[in-house]
Amino acid sequence: MDFKGDLHCIKIRRYSIYPRYKRGSVGFRKGLEKMKYVLEVVMLMILIIVVPVIFCLILRAVVIHIQRPREQRRDTYTPLSPTLQWMNTAGSILLANNNGNFRYMAGVYFPGSENDQRSVEGIKTTLWEYWGIQGHESAMDEMTHLVRSGMRVQYGSEMRKLEVLYHGCSEEELIAAAQKENPKADEDSFLPKMLMAYRRYGENALLGWDMGRAAYITQWCYFVGYISMEEMLDIVVDAGKIAQEYFQNWEEMMESYLLGGQYWMREDASDPKSMTAERWKIYEALWKGEKPYKNIPYTTIAFDTPLSKEIITNKYGIMPEYEQYYKTKDFV
Numbered sequence: 001m002d003f004k005g006d007l008h009c010i011k012i013r014r015y016s017i018y019p020r021y022k023r024g025s026v027g028f029r030k031g032l033e034k035m036k037y038v039l040e041v042v043m044l045m046i047l048i049i050v051v052p053v054i055f056c057l058i059l060r061a062v063v064i065h066i067q068r069p070r071e072q073r074r075d076t077y078t079p080l081s082p083t084l085q086w087m088n089t090a091g092s093i094l095l096a097n098n099n100g101n102f103r104y105m106a107g108v109y110f111p112g113s114e115n116d117q118r119s120v121e122g123i124k125t126t127l128w129e130y131w132g133i134q135g136h137e138s139a140m141d142e143m144t145h146l147v148r149s150g151m152r153v154q155y156g157s158e159m160r161k162l163e164v165l166y167h168g169c170s171e172e173e174l175i176a177a178a179q180k181e182n183p184k185a186d187e188d189s190f191l192p193k194m195l196m197a198y199r200r201y202g203e204n205a206l207l208g209w210d211m212g213r214a215a216y217i218t219q220w221c222y223f224v225g226y227i228s229m230e231e232m233l234d235i236v237v238d239a240g241k242i243a244q245e246y247f248q249n250w251e252e253m254m255e256s257y258l259l260g261g262q263y264w265m266r267e268d269a270s271d272p273k274s275m276t277a278e279r280w281k282i283y284e285a286l287w288k289g290e291k292p293y294k295n296i297p298y299t300t301i302a303f304d305t306p307l308s309k310e311i312i313t314n315k316y317g318i319m320p321e322y323e324q325y326y327k328t329k330d331f332v
Contacts, residue, residue, distance in 0.1 A: 078103050078300065079322030081313050085301040087236050089250065090243065091216025092297050093257060096282050102297050105317040106219035111326050114223070124224050131217065139226040140235075143218045147239045150210030155194075155263055156203030162195050171196055188269040190262065197259055207246055208253040209260020214239040233309045240307045250298040254283055 078085055080103065088095055088102050100107015108119060127133040131142050166174060174192035178185035187193065197205040215236050222232040247253040262269050262276040269276040289296045313319055318326055 208256025
């Protein structure tokens with residue numbers, strides 16, 4: 001059978017699909033130029049449409065991150081035990097004021113930090129000058145006293161005397177009395193603030209001040225070697241449980257702490273140059289997660305977290321699963 005005719009037809013059909021312009025011809029070049037123009041137009045349209053969309057998505061993600069509820073801005077990678085996290089949070093204003101790191105005990109104790117003699121001696125000096133602590137016995141006495149009575153007993157005694165002097169006076173009348181010495185006095189001035197707080201809470205108005213300091217300063221005593229971890233946990237857990245029995249949340253405890261600081265300094269909180277005003281700024285920055293406090297300590301650990309005296313960490317307070325990430329640092 002002769003298939004030559006059919007093969008010829010197939011060959012013709014095969015080559016008939018090729019472009020009619022030869023490569024290098026004028027028509028071929030025009031076709032390429034036209035295609036190039038079309039591609040440029042398409043790319044331009046993509047840039048005009050897609051780039052703004054991507055920018056909007058990125059901007060939206062940034063806004064959501066900034067405006068996310070403060071309850072979500074917590075540190076999810078802290079190596080401390082829950083009990084030690086709680087203690088750092090109880091002493092958060094002191095810790096932040098001393099530029100501490102919330103991932104370390106008392107903000108300062110991490111592998112190798114005990115070799116930083118400048119830091120160790122600085123804390124020892126502070127313990128001596130402010131607390132009269134210079135060894136094991138004085139550390140145990142002062143911190144135990146702070147938990148059992150603290151400054152709140154002195155506060156209660158003074159307020160009872162003021163209550164006799166200003167018996168029956170309303171808050172407005174107390175403000176008026178304060179304005180005799182300071183014309184700018186208001187409800188945050190020493191007299192009305194202290195006496196009104198005492199009328200509401202008694203001497204426990206300063207409980208947060210005493211327990212917060214106990215939670216923090218006792219860790220300092222441990223850091224410089226005055227007490228053992230067992231002794232430290234025994235004191236701070238007792239302090240924490242007393243606070244948990246009285247306060248409902250971190251807000252109540254921290255406001256009590258700030259009130260105690262104002263009583264100690266005997267100043268008006270409304271004075272922008274006062275220590276109390278500065279501590280309030282730190283507290284507000286901590287709650288907002290503002291720099292340098294990116295993660296909010298009060299949302300990292302719940303106020304009602306069970307506290308334990310059991311030692312479940314290494315000597316730095318670091319849980320076993322995090323030890324490999326925290327290596328010893330050398331200090332000269």
